[in-house]
Amino acid sequence: MQPDFAELKRFLQDCPPFDELDAEQLANVSRQMLGFYLNQHTIDQLFAQHSPALYIVRSGAFDLLAPDGHVIERLEQHDLFGYPSLLSGRAVINKLQLVEDGIVYIVPATVFNQLRQQQQEFERYFIRAHGQRLLEEQGGRAVGRPQSSWQAAADSSLQRTVAEVLQRQPVMLPSHTSIRAAAERMRDERVSSVMIVDHDAVKEPAPYTLVGILTDRDLRNRVVAQGLSSELQVNAVMTQAPAAVYGRQSLMDVLAVMTQHNIHHVPVLDDNEQPLGMITNTDLMRQQRSEPVMLISAMNKAGDLAELVAQATEIPAYMQSFAARVSDTPMVGRLLATLTDAMTKRLIHFYEREHGVAPAAYGWLAFGSQGREDQTLSSDQDNGLLLNDGLNEAQLAWFAGLGEYVCDGLHQCGIPLCPGNIMASNADCRRTLSGWLERFSQWTREPTPKALMYCQIFFDSRLVHGHKRLYQQYRQQVAELGQQDFFLANLARLQVSVQVPLGLFNRFRGTESGKDSDFINIKRYGIALINDIVRTYALQAGISAPQTLQRIELLKGSRLLNRRDGQALQEAWLFLTELRLQHQLQVWGTEQPKNALDPDSLGTLTRRQLKSAFRIIKECQQGIGLKFGRVG
Amino acid sequence: MLRQWWQRRRLLEQSWQQQRYIALDCETSGLDPAQDKLLALAWVELRPPLMDFSTTAYHVFATADTDLKQSPVVHGLVQRDFIAHSDPVTALQQLQAVLEGAVLVCHHVQLDWQFLRRAAERHQVKLQPLALIDTLQLEARRLRNQQHHLPRGSLTLARCRQRYNLPDYAAHHALSDAIACGELFLAQAYRFAGRANVAVREFVTK
Numbered sequence: 001m002q003p004d005f006a007e008l009k010r011f012l013q014d015c016p017p018f019d020e021l022d023a024e025q026l027a028n029v030s031r032q033m034l035g036f037y038l039n040q041h042t043i044d045q046l047f048a049q050h051s052p053a054l055y056i057v058r059s060g061a062f063d064l065l066a067p068d069g070h071v072i073e074r075l076e077q078h079d080l081f082g083y084p085s086l087l088s089g090r091a092v093i094n095k096l097q098l099v100e101d102g103i104v105y106i107v108p109a110t111v112f113n114q115l116r117q118q119q120q121e122f123e124r125y126f127i128r129a130h131g132q133r134l135l136e137e138q139g140g141r142a143v144g145r146p147q148s149s150w151q152a153a154a155d156s157s158l159q160r161t162v163a164e165v166l167q168r169q170p171v172m173l174p175s176h177t178s179i180r181a182a183a184e185r186m187r188d189e190r191v192s193s194v195m196i197v198d199h200d201a202v203k204e205p206a207p208y209t210l211v212g213i214l215t216d217r218d219l220r221n222r223v224v225a226q227g228l229s230s231e232l233q234v235n236a237v238m239t240q241a242p243a244a245v246y247g248r249q250s251l252m253d254v255l256a257v258m259t260q261h262n263i264h265h266v267p268v269l270d271d272n273e274q275p276l277g278m279i280t281n282t283d284l285m286r287q288q289r290s291e292p293v294m295l296i297s298a299m300n301k302a303g304d305l306a307e308l309v310a311q312a313t314e315i316p317a318y319m320q321s322f323a324a325r326v327s328d329t330p331m332v333g334r335l336l337a338t339l340t341d342a343m344t345k346r347l348i349h350f351y352e353r354e355h356g357v358a359p360a361a362y363g364w365l366a367f368g369s370q371g372r373e374d375q376t377l378s379s380d381q382d383n384g385l386l387l388n389d390g391l392n393e394a395q396l397a398w399f400a401g402l403g404e405y406v407c408d409g410l411h412q413c414g415i416p417l418c419p420g421n422i423m424a425s426n427a428d429c430r431r432t433l434s435g436w437l438e439r440f441s442q443w444t445r446e447p448t449p450k451a452l453m454y455c456q457i458f459f460d461s462r463l464v465h466g467h468k469r470l471y472q473q474y475r476q477q478v479a480e481l482g483q484q485d486f487f488l489a490n491l492a493r494l495q496v497s498v499q500v501p502l503g504l505f506n507r508f509r510g511t512e513s514g515k516d517s518d519f520i521n522i523k524r525y526g527i528a529l530i531n532d533i534v535r536t537y538a539l540q541a542g543i544s545a546p547q548t549l550q551r552i553e554l555l556k557g558s559r560l561l562n563r564r565d566g567q568a569l570q571e572a573w574l575f576l577t578e579l580r581l582q583h584q585l586q587v588w589g590t591e592q593p594k595n596a597l598d599p600d601s602l603g604t605l606t607r608r609q610l611k612s613a614f615r616i617i618k619e620c621q622q623g624i625g626l627k628f629g630r631v632g
Numbered sequence: 633m634l635r636q637w638w639q640r641r642r643l644l645e646q647s648w649q650q651q652r653y654i655a656l657d658c659e660t661s662g663l664d665p666a667q668d669k670l671l672a673l674a675w676v677e678l679r680p681p682l683m684d685f686s687t688t689a690y691h692v693f694a695t696a697d698t699d700l701k702q703s704p705v706v707h708g709l710v711q712r713d714f715i716a717h718s719d720p721v722t723a724l725q726q727l728q729a730v731l732e733g734a735v736l737v738c739h740h741v742q743l744d745w746q747f748l749r750r751a752a753e754r755h756q757v758k759l760q761p762l763a764l765i766d767t768l769q770l771e772a773r774r775l776r777n778q779q780h781h782l783p784r785g786s787l788t789l790a791r792c793r794q795r796y797n798l799p800d801y802a803a804h805h806a807l808s809d810a811i812a813c814g815e816l817f818l819a820q821a822y823r824f825a826g827r828a829n830v831a832v833r834e835f836v837t838k
Contacts, residue, residue: 003674003690007801007808035683035811037818041826042681059799077799100797101822103815 005030015056015078016605017125025118034106038062040098046106047092054112055082060102065095074099076507078604083126086112158292159328162254162268163247166277170267172197175211175235179223182214182234192216193265195275196238206272212238213278215265244269247276252331254279259296259338260464262345292322292335299342305409308346312413315339316377316588323585329578330549333374340370340415341464344383347409348465351402359395360388363466363474364406367422371460371546372531374577376584378594380416381407382457384429386436386466386474399430422457433474440478444487452494455482456532459539460546475544482539485628491539492628495532500618501525502611508599516596522583523595526576526613530569533620536628537561548573560627569620572613579610643733643762644833648821651832652734653678654727654761655814657806658744661695665746669695673723673748674806677730678737678814680821689726690807691718724757731761739789739813741766741837763836767792767816770835774824792816796823 008030012018018026036046038060046055061076072094075081085092086109116123171194173182186194196212203209214234222237223230243257244267257266258281268276284293295311295318302308315336323332344364352358368382369375383406385399403424411417424430431439440458443451459482463471482488501520503509510518511525531548537560538551545551552570555561561569583597599607643651656675662668670693677687694717727748738744741764752759771792775782785791789812790800796819801808821835 003688003807005685005688005807006805007811008685031686031688033685035685035815037681037683037815037822039681039822039826041822045681059797101819102797103799 003031008033011058012056014604015080016603016608017119017122020119020121020125021115025115029107029111029115032108032111034108036104036106037101038096038098038104039101043096043098046096046104050106051082051092052085052089052109053082054080054086054107054109056080056105056107058103058105060104061099062102062104063097063099065097067093067095071097079608080129083112083129087126158250158252158255158326158331160251161247162245162249162251162279163276165251165283166247166268166279167283168277170195170275170277172208172275173214173234174199175238176233178231179219179228179234179237180230183219183230186214186216191278192280193278195267195278196234197275206274208274210242210244210267210269210273210275211235212240213242213265213267214238242267245279246271251284252334255284255293255296256334256338258284259342259345262300292338296339296342299339299346302346305347305350305412308343308350308409309412312339312343315414319377320585320588323581329574329581330374332581333369333372333376333577336375336377336379337366337370337373340375340410341366343410343413343415344406345465347406348402350409351405355398355401358402359398360391361467361470362387362399363468363471364424364464365471366462366464367460368457370464371462373462373547374527374531376580376594377588378416378584380418381410382418382422383407383424383464384422384431384458385424386470387430387432388467388470389432389434391432396430400427403430420457422454433470433477436474437477437481440481444481444484447487447490449494452491455491456528456535459535460531462546479539479542479544483542488536488540488628491532491536492624495529495536496621496625496629498525498529498621500529500614500621502614502618508607508611512593512596516593516598518600519593519596519598520610521593521596522576522580522610526617527573527580529617529621530573530576533617533624534569536624540628565620565623568616572616575609575613579606640762644836645831647829648825648832648835649680651680651762653680653737653765653814653817654730654734655683655737655810655817656727656744656748657738657809657813658747659804659806660747663743665743665750668747669693670720670747670751671695672806673727674810675727675730676807676810676814677734678818680818683811683814683818687730688807688810689723689730691720691723693717693720693723720751721755721757724752724755724759728752728757728759731759733762735763735765735832735836736761737765737767737813737817739766739792739809739816740768763832765817765835766837767813767820769837770817770820771795774820789813789816793819796820 005027009023009026012026012029018029021029034050035058036042036050038046057075057077057079059077061074063071064073064075064081066072073081082092116126171185171189171191173185173194173196175196175198182194186192193213193215195210196214198209198211199207200209201207212235214237218237218239222228228237243261243263245254245257247268247270254266258264264281266279268279270276281293281297295314299308299311302311319332319336322335326332348364363386365384365386366382367384369379370382385403387399391399403426407417407423407425417423422429443455459478461475501509501511508520511521512519534548534551534555537555538545541555541558541560543551543554545554549570552561552566556563556566580595584594587594599610602610654675655678656673658670659672660668660670672690672692674688674690677684736745745764748759768787771787772782789809793812793816796816798815798819801812824830825834
């Protein structure tokens with residue numbers, strides 16, 4: 001009679017990738033395994049007498065040590081080890097150290113190799129794990145999200161590159177072309193816009209320089225309506241130095257650019273700045289099911305506040321379905337930020353319609369998650385106004401009214417007011433360039449805990465609407481203030497002092513209080529910590545991009561953060577963001593915490609990954625402590 | 633005869649870590665070896681610190697309906713589990729072979745051993761383990777030595793395992809109980825005699 005290894009099979013099913021095996025394969029593995037009682041007397045025998053093999057921890061806890069003695073990993077129930085030697089054929093060089101007696105299952109090399117051949121998923125898991133890429137490759141499956149082919153098709157549309165969807169060769173004209181000739185060419189080519197370029201054969205192989213863009217609308221508004229002669233050169237009426245995108249960028253990038261500049265035609269360039277073609281919002285809409293475009297254009301068409309609010313109430317339901325099928329999680333945060341940007345701009349437009357145009361140059365700034373473009377449905381407002389110097393009372397009153405109106409409007413559109421009052425409706429957040437600089441230098445000079453907390457929010461900024469040059473000045477001078485060693489040391493010390501929620505035996509340690517005390521806040525102790533660590537590096541490097549992933553990307557070229565750590569932080573950030581999104585989709589509409597979750601409710605693989613993510617953060621905390629913490 | 637006795641004695645003087653053990657569990661229809669039936673039998677071989685799952689055996693024996701009595705509540709065996717059953721003679725002969733020169737380990741060994749002996753006698757098989765070890769008695773001995781009071785239920789297999797931080801298993805399936813008992817023995821033996829060169833004799837049930 002064949003013994004039925006029910007207990008062993010049940011256990012193996014909780015140990016990915018063994019969950020990929022069918023019942024018969026599981027029984028087969030169980031039958032060929034060995035149980036090893038690991039304690040202080042037997043610990044040296046495991047590798048000496050039973051390797052190479054795959055080891056699975058059934059109970060107890062053990063530290064895996066590198067030859068130099070540092071702990072690579074704390075191993076406990078469900079953890080696998082030994083596979084690097086199996087895969088590479090090299091002898092085991094690491095050592096085990098006992099933490100708590102227990103049982104380790106040994107899967108002999110022959111059995112392991114058989115399974116690799118039989119099961120592709122099984123094989124893939126170990127190849128990835130061996131490359132330390134466990135986190136990066138987790139995709140949607142690990143978190144248990146169903147994905148049909150229909151959904152896969154829908155979510156890919158905004159992830160496609162611009163170059164993929166370009167319909168035709170670029171239509172280009174030199175800037176001395178007459179308006180009439182340009183119009184004729186547009187008629188013949190049946191296009192609604194042309195690129196205006198300078199051509200210089202000497203610069204071969206990159207002879208073209210994009211200098212402008214001319215659209216149907218320009219012909220109507222700037223030529224016909226103004227009664228200009230059609231014999232003038234196009235450079236008199238074109239839009240100069242237009243916003244452009246690169247062919248390798250995604251449609252999401254295009255959407256962001258269109259919203260940001262409120263334009264419908266965007267020239268596309270290759271990496272040598274040579275024109276590839278033109279992408280229009282009609283092209284975007286043609287990418288079927290690209291509802292975000294519709295949503296944004298509906299917002300842009302809203303005639304008044306009530307209509308805008310009506311559009312905005314659709315967002316949570318829409319985001320639910322969008323987020324559930326998009327596989328590129330950061331896109332969700334970006335889309336929410338883009339939607340918030342669109343609302344903000346529309347609200348500013350309404351205000352100007354009512355109270356006249358702005359009496360002076362200004363910038364509407366987004367801080368925090370909107371600034372970083374990692375907004376969630378529960379993120380609150382963080383914004384401010386950058387004003388020109390020397391405004392009189394009446395002008396200041398105009399901007400006070402603007403702040404009041406827009407923040408209230410955003411609130412009505414479902415974006416919660418900021419409990420810390422970091423909003424343009426607060427006089428403290430409406431400052432001139434010198435006013436803001438004074439504020440920043442006060443924070444950096446006297447880094448009290450509160451000042452440091454403000455810095456974490458205010459140093460992530462983005463211009464949503466307004467005067468670009470004014471913002472660039474602000475951005476640059478603020479960046480200089482952020483480069484001071486004394487200040488960075490204090491930031492680093494603050495970040496190092498936050499304890500990652502891994503406790504004794506590498507177990508999860510709850511971070512919350514009250515009835516949810518076992519829960520872990522993955523925002524505060526995960527995503528935010530990574531944002532903070534990366535910001536510190538970015539400040540020192542003088543990087544002005546506010547997005548965490550982009551900052552890491554830019555830092556990869558610098559000496560501050562080595563490539564491996566950068567990669568690891570990126571993977572951890574992506575994993576945690578994905579986990580938070582899944583969690584928020586689950587608890588949406590309930591009273592459950594939005595950023596804290598119960599680690600026991602997660603699958604084994606996700607728990608393993610969550611621990612890896614926290615370990616990565618812990619290591620990077622140490623790194624930042626060493627690099628910055630000693631000064632001052 | 634004398635030579636065999638001498639050899640067994642010599643084996644029992646050996647270090648316990650050099651020895652081979654059979655951890656075993658019986659499922660029965662009741663607690664009286666004279667009346668109740670042996671329903672199922674499972675074992676696994678131990679060579680400290682290893683337990684080799686390829687050596688596990690599991691046998692369910694054919695029974696009449698009436699033999700099951702109330703025990704399905706306990707061991708979960710119902711009539712359909714007996715459809716694919718083992719021949720008792722073959723099973724006992726297999727056990728006889730593996731017990732040759734090995735120590736039999738059970739939780740509450742006297743009960744299992746009496747059932748086994750009766751079944752063996754009935755089918756004319758001779759079971760001759762080197763010795764018997766009782767994990768329940770070992771635990772009782774240890775706790776008494778530490779002046780522990782032993783409340784009822786403190787010596788069940790599951791409770792004993794908890795004291796050594798061994799994982800929880802679904803109880804009362806002959807195979808998981810056999811494995812559970814084997815692991816408990818390893819934990820106990822290493823706790824008391826990990827380094828010392830202790831003879832098997834020290835663990836044997838008197």
